[in-house]
Amino acid sequence: MELKIYGDPVLRKRCDKVNKIDEKLRATAEEMFKLMKEKSGIGLAAPQVGITKRFLAVDYTDKDSGKRDKLFLINPVIVDREGTEEAEEGCLSLPGFYEKVQRSAKISVRYLDLDGKSLTLTTDSFLAVILQHEIDHLDGILFIDRLSRLKRELFKKKWQKSIRVADKQ
Numbered sequence: 001m002e003l004k005i006y007g008d009p010v011l012r013k014r015c016d017k018v019n020k021i022d023e024k025l026r027a028t029a030e031e032m033f034k035l036m037k038e039k040s041g042i043g044l045a046a047p048q049v050g051i052t053k054r055f056l057a058v059d060y061t062d063k064d065s066g067k068r069d070k071l072f073l074i075n076p077v078i079v080d081r082e083g084t085e086e087a088e089e090g091c092l093s094l095p096g097f098y099e100k101v102q103r104s105a106k107i108s109v110r111y112l113d114l115d116g117k118s119l120t121l122t123t124d125s126f127l128a129v130i131l132q133h134e135i136d137h138l139d140g141i142l143f144i145d146r147l148s149r150l151k152r153e154l155f156k157k158k159w160q161k162s163i164r165v166a167d168k169q
């Protein structure tokens with residue numbers, strides 16, 4: 001399993017619904033959790049590992065409460081949202097770049113778990129940010145797409161520069 005980095009066209013694909021939850025998907029989930037741990041990530045969506053299907057992994061521990069959310073969501077859909085909030089985001093596919101993004105403050109997400117059980121999760125904590133970010137990935141949307149045009153241009157310049165530096169090394 002390999003992490004896909006910005007520039008890879010797979011990150012821009014709209015992913016397809018999962019029709020079958022089987023051993024293969026459960027093994028993929030395990031690999032995703034492992035990769036996320038290696039990279040110190042808190043969320044990882046299928047296209048980030050080159051799979052154009054609608055599923056994502058979250059492993060996030062809230063620093064204040066110590067509460068750990070380790071979740072695997074299949075075919076997630078945001079069914080309710082409330083308010084707006086701004087929080088700093090990063091992405092394993094855009095290493096080294098962080099920016100504040102505005103999103104809904106509270107969301108409800110309906111999804112299937114790895115047993116095929118239909119669940120609805122409601123959250124207004126940082127988990128809401130993570131889930132919105134990861135669900136965006138399933139539609140080929142990256143967090144830089146949600147920045148102002150000016151900030152997005154700034155990102156592109158920074159990104160080009162970092163690629164040139166990497167080429168010289």
Ligand code: NI
Binds near residue numbers: 092093133137
């Ligand atoms: Ni991301």
